[in-house]
Amino acid sequence: MDPLIIEESIKTPTISFDSSSGVLEIRGKSIPENSLEFYKPVFDWLDQYSAKPASQTEFRVQLEYFNTSSSKCLLDLFRKLEAAAVSGTSKVKVSWFYEADDEDMMEAGDDYQALVKIPFELIKLEE
Amino acid sequence: MPGPDMYKLFHQMEEDDIILSFKGAITKELLSSIYDIMEGRLDRMSIEPQRKKKFYHILVESLQNIFHHMEGLNDIDEGAKEKEAMFMVGYSPAKGYRILTGNFIRTVEVQALEQKLEKINAMSAEELKEYYREKLSTTELSERGGAGLGFIDMARKSGQKLEYNFQPVKDGIQFFTFSVAIN
Numbered sequence: 687m688d689p690l691i692i693e694e695s696i697k698t699p700t701i702s703f704d705s706s707s708g709v710l711e712i713r714g715k716s717i718p719e720n721s722l723e724f725y726k727p728v729f730d731w732l733d734q735y736s737a738k739p740a741s742q743t744e745f746r747v748q749l750e751y752f753n754t755s756s757s758k759c760l761l762d763l764f765r766k767l768e769a770a771a772v773s774g775t776s777k778v779k780v781s782w783f784y785e786a787d788d789e790d791m792m793e794a795g796d797d798y799q800a801l802v803k804i805p806f807e808l809i810k811l812e813e
Numbered sequence: 814m815p816g817p818d819m820y821k822l823f824h825q826m827e828e829d830d831i832i833l834s835f836k837g838a839i840t841k842e843l844l845s846s847i848y849d850i851m852e853g854r855l856d857r858m859s860i861e862p863q864r865k866k867k868f869y870h871i872l873v874e875s876l877q878n879i880f881h882h883m884e885g886l887n888d889i890d891e892g893a894k895e896k897e898a899m900f901m902v903g904y905s906p907a908k909g910y911r912i913l914t915g916n917f918i919r920t921v922e923v924q925a926l927e928q929k930l931e932k933i934n935a936m937s938a939e940e941l942k943e944y945y946r947e948k949l950s951t952t953e954l955s956e957r958g959g960a961g962l963g964f965i966d967m968a969r970k971s972g973q974k975l976e977y978n979f980q981p982v983k984d985g986i987q988f989f990t991f992s993v994a995i996n
Contacts, residue, residue, distance in 0.1 A: 696845055717848070717873050719841055719880055720958030751866070753873050754962035758954050787862045790870065790970055797942075801950050 687738075690731040698724050699749060703731055708740030708776065713748045716756040725759040732766045739776035743767065748783040748811075749791070757794075764802040771804050780806045786813060830905040839880045839898050847876065851902070867970050868910050868995045874963045875993065876900060879916045881959040886917070895986060910995040918989045923979050926989070930977055933968045941969045967993050 692701035699714035710732075718724050745767055752760065764780065771778035782795035792808060799806040826834065833851070835843070851872060855865045879898045889895050898916035918926065936944060945965050952961050968975055976992040 696848065717877075718958070719844070719877055722954055722958055751870055751873065753870075753877060754960040754966050755877065755954065755958045757949060757962065757966075758952060758960045761949060785862075788866055789863065790867065793942075797946055797949065800946060 687731075687734060690728065692727075701728060703728075703735070705735050705740065708743040709746065710735075710743065711746040711748070713746075715750050716752040716760075718753075718755065721753070721755040721759045725756075725763070728759075729762065729766070732763060736766055736770040736775070739770050741776060743770065743776045743778045744781060745778070746781045746783070747795075750785075752794075761798065761801065764798055764804065768802045768804050778804045780804055781809055782806055783809045783811055785811050830903045830908070831901050832904050833902040834899070835901075836899040837897050839876070839883050841880070844876055844880060848873065864910075864995065868912075870970055871967050871993060871995055872902070872912055874967050875912050875914050875991065877959075878963045878991075879914050881955070881957050882916055882918070884957045886919075908994070911992060912995070913990065913992045915988060915990045917982065918979075918987055920981070920985050920987050923987055923989075927977075927979070930964060930975055933964055934974045936968070938969070938972065941965060945969055971995050 687705045689705065690701055690703040692698070694700040694714040697715065697718045699712050699716045701712055703710040716724075745763070747760075767778050767780075770776045780798070782798070784791035784795060792810075795806060795808045799808070832854070833847075835847070837843075848869075852869065855869060858865075860868075879900065883896065883898060886895060895917040898914065900912070900914045903911040903913070933941070933944075945962065948962055948965060949960075954960055964975060971993050973994045973996065978990040980988040980990070982988050
């Protein structure tokens, strides 16, 4: 299947999902007023991917900001990956990056870690 | 011909440490411009990156709160003043940043909103964390994309009590003022 590439905008992040390598990357800001509009194609791609995933999946999340509307969509992305992990079709891990001074982003990673049953690695980015 | 004098208003805003103020319709385009302006200003100010991020985050959340709320008032006539809202950003070295928003709300919605804010204000940091996680895992996005998590998130990130006021305006309508500090 084709990779999913979405360029970043003022309110939305870069999406770079590659089905052959299993590396799914989201980077930048996610502050759209209605996050469903933005995340709909991402959900669709992930549904297709989950049906036939790579043997290993790494979801790399490196967000500078995200709003509460996006926080719900992020949880839904994690839950879709969780389903793929539980069914045993792919070995899934999440790499959650946060800047060294950004405690809030570290805590956000911790929130998701508590809510989904896939391994999380919280990775501090030094300046 | 002598024209109007805005100095009094300017001076009052200086006194009140207002660095940005807006009154009118809240549109997506307006919000994009505001984020852009505030990001530029924050970059030029010498404040710690962590505080800068908190400020920006809470600004986005508070403005989207009124944006989503205004979308819900679509049975009110276009052009009516109730379709407008306002917000201000204040900063003083002593008191830090403050974000204020003001919008019209139906009186029937006031009690539930007040209870929600009181509940949030009564929580410790740990309780807020648990409450946020619980809400995040059970909430569904509204048609307009609101998650119902904005106030919880602002209380959690600011570490401050949320301040609010309801002012009866006319039959069935009140004015809701909301204020949050970022220290």
